[in-house]
Amino acid sequence: xxxxxxxxxxxxxxxxxxxxxxxxxxxxHFAAPPLAFVHSYGCQQSVYDGERYKGLLALxxxxxxxxxxxxxxxxxxxxxxxxxxxxxxxxxxGALKGLKKKNPELVIGLAGCMTEQPHVAEKLKxxxxxxxxxxGANAFGRLPxxxxxxxxxxxxxxxxxxxxxxxxxxxxxxIHECDFKAFVPITYGCDNFCSYCIVPYVRGRExxxxxxxxxxxxxxxxxxxxxxxxxxGQNVNSYGKGLEPPIHFAELLRRVNDLPGEFKIRFMTxxxxxxxxxxxxxxxxCNKVAKHLHLxxxxxxxxxxxxxxRHYEIGQYRELIAYARxxxxxxxxxxxxxxxxxxxxxxxFEETLRLIQDVRYHALFTFIYSLRSGTAAEHLxxxxxxxxxxxxxxxxxxxxxxxxxxxxxxxVGKTIIVLAESYAPETGLLSCRSDGNLIVETEGREDMVGQxxxxxxxxxxxxxxxxxxxx
Ligand code: SAH
Ligand code: SF4
Numbered sequence: 001x002x003x004x005x006x007x008x009x010x011x012x013x014x015x016x017x018x019x020x021x022x023x024x025x026x027x028x029h030f031a032a033p034p035l036a037f038v039h040s041y042g043c044q045q046s047v048y049d050g051e052r053y054k055g056l057l058a059l060x061x062x063x064x065x066x067x068x069x070x071x072x073x074x075x076x077x078x079x080x081x082x083x084x085x086x087x088x089x090x091x092x093x094g095a096l097k098g099l100k101k102k103n104p105e106l107v108i109g110l111a112g113c114m115t116e117q118p119h120v121a122e123k124l125k126x127x128x129x130x131x132x133x134x135x136g137a138n139a140f141g142r143l144p145x146x147x148x149x150x151x152x153x154x155x156x157x158x159x160x161x162x163x164x165x166x167x168x169x170x171x172x173x174x175i176h177e178c179d180f181k182a183f184v185p186i187t188y189g190c191d192n193f194c195s196y197c198i199v200p201y202v203r204g205r206e207x208x209x210x211x212x213x214x215x216x217x218x219x220x221x222x223x224x225x226x227x228x229x230x231x232x233g234q235n236v237n238s239y240g241k242g243l244e245p246p247i248h249f250a251e252l253l254r255r256v257n258d259l260p261g262e263f264k265i266r267f268m269t270x271x272x273x274x275x276x277x278x279x280x281x282x283x284x285x286c287n288k289v290a291k292h293l294h295l296x297x298x299x300x301x302x303x304x305x306x307x308x309x310r311h312y313e314i315g316q317y318r319e320l321i322a323y324a325r326x327x328x329x330x331x332x333x334x335x336x337x338x339x340x341x342x343x344x345x346x347x348x349f350e351e352t353l354r355l356i357q358d359v360r361y362h363a364l365f366t367f368i369y370s371l372r373s374g375t376a377a378e379h380l381x382x383x384x385x386x387x388x389x390x391x392x393x394x395x396x397x398x399x400x401x402x403x404x405x406x407x408x409x410x411x412v413g414k415t416i417i418v419l420a421e422s423y424a425p426e427t428g429l430l431s432c433r434s435d436g437n438l439i440v441e442t443e444g445r446e447d448m449v450g451q452x453x454x455x456x457x458x459x460x461x462x463x464x465x466x467x468x469x470x471x
Contacts, residue, residue: 337365
């Protein structure tokens with residue numbers, strides 16, 4: 001396997017040559033810049049990858065459209081974490097057959113995690129002949145070369161191999177979906193091999209960006225007016241492995257916090273096994289870091305956590321939560337839970353219910369276990385019927401709905417700072433996010449979008465808070 005290394009994308013001469021050739025080709029063949037439709041499924045990392053693809057496509061001379069019917073290039077950036085995400089992609093790709101028939105020049109590409117799985121790549125190759133370009137998440141650095149092959153070479157281009165290229169590309173132009181919020185990856189890949197999860201197989205080994213590269217990217221974004229930065233990694237808490245000089249995530253967080261400017265720092269995702277008191281201390285002490293901890297627990301049962309290969313016990317997890325509550329009063333806590341892992345019994349599930357009653361999360365991201373081929377859990381006996389798992393799942397949602405609704409009531413009467421994210425002219429309401437990542441609606445104007453505003457909470461609804469502008 002290749003070792004990871006940092007590389008300036010702009011200095012990759014071969015790829016820059018392909019990029020130049022495509023630019024010349026497009027200028028010659030299109031009267032106006034051709035349009036690309038780029039759509040990302042899945043996690044924030046995938047969204048960021050989509051923004052990087054757009055950055056490269058813009059360098060090649062593409063403009064962008066939100067309507068696939070107007071596009072000369074359609075690129076779906078896919079997710080493999082659960083089966084339903086994959087089915088949606090296959091459905092959407094199937095629907096493109098007609099478009100391709102009408103316009104044989106249309107280039108259809110599939111990128112990202114899903115394509116890194118051998119059986120998916122095979123299916124695309126054999127059953128979707130109108131898909132021209134298939135590229136795994138770690139083939140990113142070859143996009144110009146692969147697209148050149150399709151556009152100019154008039155050949156299908158298929159490149160997938162998660163251990164293929166572990167390079168950390170810097171200086172990639174990124175076209176952000178939003179100008180006041182941005183994702184900034186700090187690690188790529190994952191080494192944890194949770195037994196249910198496909199990510200380590202499709203994203204390859206974990207590697208950390210150099211702190212100076214992360215800081216430069218954040219600084220540049222803040223200078224351009226960005227108000228919220230989310231540091232991304234499958235397990236941000238293991239940031240720094242293999243870097244010289246050594247650095248831990250808590251230290252990186254402090255350095256980002258020391259950058260000048262008014263902005264909020266978030267991060268995802270924290271793995272409990274690597275979540276330290278130092279990290280919680282940093283959250284407490286850094287004024288720009290949101291007082292929110294998303295700490296996926298997955299299950300409340302030690303037996304299931306062991307089978308999931310999570311490397312912590314519920315006692316340790318509860319201790320972290322207690323420490324976070326003590327050090328960061330009022331902290332918002334959220335988590336991920338999988339229901340119906342193979343071999344999970346009613347007793348195990350009830351331990352999960354007990355945990356959520358005790359912790360009282362503000363919100364949960366809940367998933368029914370989805371079998372991923374090639375993972376360690378693939379062949380575990382899974383005797384609980386799907387209907388039973390669905391019943392447990394609804395039970396969990398109901399329990400959490402009641403807890404989340406109760407917790408929101410504590411905010412009524414409080415004055416808080418929120419970031420206005422969008423405006424609905426039909427209602428005159430701004431949709432905002434609190435420091436703890438809660439949704440807050442308040443009356444306002446369109447020109448307040450992207451600004452921090454001070455509001456007083458007037459009402460707790462089931463899923464969000466209502467507020468008015470504070471005096
Ligand atoms: N790296 C992050 C999460 C990545 S995937 C972490 O470890 O927390 C996001 C969430 O999807 C996971 O936390 C898990 O709850 C869920 N998930 C992952 N694989 C799954 C599977 N096979 N079936 C159901 N849910 C899954
Ligand atoms: Fe998947 Fe576990 Fe890695 Fe998260 S930490 S991406 S759940 S293997």
